[in-house]
Amino acid sequence: MGALPVAYGPGFADRVRALAPNGVDAALDCHGGPEALAVSLELVADRARIATVANFRAAAQEGIVMPRVVRSAERLAALAALCAEGRLRPHVEAVLPFAKAAEAHHRLEQGHVRGKLVLVPDL
Numbered sequence: 001m002g003a004l005p006v007a008y009g010p011g012f013a014d015r016v017r018a019l020a021p022n023g024v025d026a027a028l029d030c031h032g033g034p035e036a037l038a039v040s041l042e043l044v045a046d047r048a049r050i051a052t053v054a055n056f057r058a059a060a061q062e063g064i065v066m067p068r069v070v071r072s073a074e075r076l077a078a079l080a081a082l083c084a085e086g087r088l089r090p091h092v093e094a095v096l097p098f099a100k101a102a103e104a105h106h107r108l109e110q111g112h113v114r115g116k117l118v119l120v121p122d123l
Contacts, residue, residue: 003028013039029054033111037062091115097122 006015008031016024016039027040032054040050041062051067052059059066082088093115096104104117 008033008036012036013042016043025049027051029059031055031111034058037064092118094118095120 002025004019006012006019012035020043023045024043026049027044029036029040029050029052032052034055037050037052037055037058040052041047044050047062047064050059050064052064053067056066079088083090091114093113094104094107095118098119099122101119104119107113107117
């Protein structure tokens with residue numbers, strides 16, 4: 001579909017420009033940091049073609065519409081089947097007991113979690 005992942009951090013906008021010298025058609029922010037949204041706004045002319053799954057407040061302030069997903073038991077069952085078949089492998093960064101829920105939230109707020117944090121009942 002023409003999507004290319006780009007690493008965040010210093011030089012992010014320049015890396016995007018190098019990959020897309022003729023311009024950027026759309027951007028999907030999966031990071032949530034302020035840099036990702038700022039670069040998207042800088043490089044994508046049509047705000048309707050910018051989406052984020054992580055920085056909802058800033059996106060709303062910029063007039064960016066968030067993608068909406070209809071959640072249902074059927075969709076969850078389909079995802080579970082893909083996982084069971086090994087066709088979908090979500091990355092789990094850490095498994096933590098419920099007693100460490102505050103720690104999990106803190107880690108998420110820092111924006112450095114790569115994958116999912118899973119909370120399980122205290123053993």
